[in-house]
Amino acid sequence: MARVVIDRVSIAFQSSEGVPRIAVAETNLDIADGDFVCLLGPSGCGKSTLLNVVGGLVCASTGVIMVDGREVVDPGPDRGMVFQNYSLYPWLTIRDNVEFGPKINGWPPERRRETSLDLLNLVGLREFASEYPKALSGGMRQRVAIARALAMEPKVLLMDEPFGALDAQTRSRMQELLLDIWARRKTTVLFVTHDIEEAIFLADRVLVMSAQPGQIMADFRIELPRPRSADIVASEEFTSYRRDVLHMLRH
Amino acid sequence: MNPDVPLRVPASASPDAAPASPVKRDRRSASHKLSRYLRPRASLSPREGWIISAVGVALFFALWIAVTSGGFIQPFFLPSPAAVATRLVSMLYTDGFLIDIWASAYRILGGFLIAAALAVPIGVLMGNFRFFQALFEPLFGAARYMPASAFIPLLIIWLGIDEGQKISVVFLGVFFPLTLMIADASSTVSKDIVNSAYTLGASSMQVFFRVLIPASTPAIVDALRITVGLAWTYVIVAELVGAQRGMGIAILQAQRFLLTDQVIAGIISVGVLGVITDVGFRIAHRRLFPYMY
Ligand SMILES: Nc1ncnc2c1ncn2[C@@H]1O[C@H](COP(=O)(O)OP(=O)(O)O)[C@@H](O)[C@H]1O
Ligand SMILES: [Mg+2]
Numbered sequence: 001m002a003r004v005v006i007d008r009v010s011i012a013f014q015s016s017e018g019v020p021r022i023a024v025a026e027t028n029l030d031i032a033d034g035d036f037v038c039l040l041g042p043s044g045c046g047k048s049t050l051l052n053v054v055g056g057l058v059c060a061s062t063g064v065i066m067v068d069g070r071e072v073v074d075p076g077p078d079r080g081m082v083f084q085n086y087s088l089y090p091w092l093t094i095r096d097n098v099e100f101g102p103k104i105n106g107w108p109p110e111r112r113r114e115t116s117l118d119l120l121n122l123v124g125l126r127e128f129a130s131e132y133p134k135a136l137s138g139g140m141r142q143r144v145a146i147a148r149a150l151a152m153e154p155k156v157l158l159m160d161e162p163f164g165a166l167d168a169q170t171r172s173r174m175q176e177l178l179l180d181i182w183a184r185r186k187t188t189v190l191f192v193t194h195d196i197e198e199a200i201f202l203a204d205r206v207l208v209m210s211a212q213p214g215q216i217m218a219d220f221r222i223e224l225p226r227p228r229s230a231d232i233v234a235s236e237e238f239t240s241y242r243r244d245v246l247h248m249l250r251h
Numbered sequence: 252m253n254p255d256v257p258l259r260v261p262a263s264a265s266p267d268a269a270p271a272s273p274v275k276r277d278r279r280s281a282s283h284k285l286s287r288y289l290r291p292r293a294s295l296s297p298r299e300g301w302i303i304s305a306v307g308v309a310l311f312f313a314l315w316i317a318v319t320s321g322g323f324i325q326p327f328f329l330p331s332p333a334a335v336a337t338r339l340v341s342m343l344y345t346d347g348f349l350i351d352i353w354a355s356a357y358r359i360l361g362g363f364l365i366a367a368a369l370a371v372p373i374g375v376l377m378g379n380f381r382f383f384q385a386l387f388e389p390l391f392g393a394a395r396y397m398p399a400s401a402f403i404p405l406l407i408i409w410l411g412i413d414e415g416q417k418i419s420v421v422f423l424g425v426f427f428p429l430t431l432m433i434a435d436a437s438s439t440v441s442k443d444i445v446n447s448a449y450t451l452g453a454s455s456m457q458v459f460f461r462v463l464i465p466a467s468t469p470a471i472v473d474a475l476r477i478t479v480g481l482a483w484t485y486v487i488v489a490e491l492v493g494a495q496r497g498m499g500i501a502i503l504q505a506q507r508f509l510l511t512d513q514v515i516a517g518i519i520s521v522g523v524l525g526v527i528t529d530v531g532f533r534i535a536h537r538r539l540f541p542y543m544y
Contacts, residue, residue, distance in 0.1 A: 057446050077452035087443035091465045091542055101451035104461065132542035145447075152451060 002155030004031040009063035025213040038199035046214025047192040080149030084161040086141040088133040095129040101152040119147035139170035218248040330512040338512040354496040359482045362421025370429040378437025399424035412493030424485035429478040436470030476532035
């Protein structure tokens, strides 16, 4: 259902000298419904910018983006976003954070409550429902942010280096949890990272971006079997994907 | 409660901060302790903090006592702490100093409340809407550098020397800095939490009232706490002209009669009341925003 089509999109920002500077050169992309796609590239290559355009937070300079056949003009609850620094609302309890979307969209209280408790179960934080974000570790906060984005039942989940600030072990557990959630929810995921292993481990497709101007220069289909667990990174197939992707990134 | 990370670790326990003090620090020598006090950003236990604060205050009084009782300075210029304390007691019991305190507090309350009632909405608008920022910033930025005390002659021409004039001085002293502090507090709300609300389907109104306002309220209350200190300063200045009662006029009259002990007692009273207001705000902050502590 939620196919994402990026059609001749380019993004330029006004630079201090007054001339527009191209952050993302003309890009075409067709993401199938339910695909898990990783955008991989060095920092500053335009990954966040491209993701924000799909999210409706930044306007494309040219081209259109279609999600589920409808043109993206604004941010909206059909495209849930998760940011690197959690961005939870510190004044709301964990449950109220998850219920924020349903509440402003006028869902009745019983349905809100049911949804939030389901999601907190899904991310394993049911017993923290009435805590404030401050009491939670980074990994737990990011689980809340994921639950909050999922509450609106988005067709697409847009994630901008969501595990970038976590330690290696937490990060690895979060990756497995995310794949588990994705397998149950069947949403399309567009996931930004600069970590090769993370991209290959998670994705059906890895899109490698290069900088100046930002553009997609390679598109790898990752055929590793699912469900995937952390051991897979030691497999020969994984290593060979990594070699190929790394080779691409070096150019 | 939390399996993977300890809850509510002090900020100093994060790896990038200076190392926290070891639990068994008693075995360390005094020189070790001193070198830890001098290490930037090193932590201090609450108990140590209290003790050091108490030592600071005690040293101040010790110095004061030493200087006065040693006969280095004539009591006329600097009376002893005991003399000031005695004087303060007689001011409270026989000179009606409480009436002066109330008169000043009333003016502060009036001027500060009016200033806050206007500064909060204007500051919030300035911090969140470029339109209002462009509209007000040049005026307020300049007004902030104009000392409220310099407006006193103008206010006397306009308003005479009644209560309205005194409250206006407090208002002018507080309003501009408070507005700019609130604007600043409002504009520093992280872009990501605003964006996340938009992606959850929030309208502009909802983002404003349900995200930007609650996100900046703690910093706004802090701005109120800091600027109420200015109100204490300005009320004293305002009362130097044409006041019947008030802490400012009490201090001024004491000077006219060369009652140095009364001048000092008055100044110290202002300081103590200022600290009490500050502590009140801090307690309210903890009560209002428990999620921050
Ligand atoms: N709002 C903006 N205004 C001007 N330049 C921007 C803006 N956002 C991003 N850029 C520029 O676009 C380029 C890509 O940035 P970004 O998408 O954040 O990279 P990445 O997420 O891959 O690290 C960078 O050179 C950055 O400076
Ligand atoms: Mg980025």
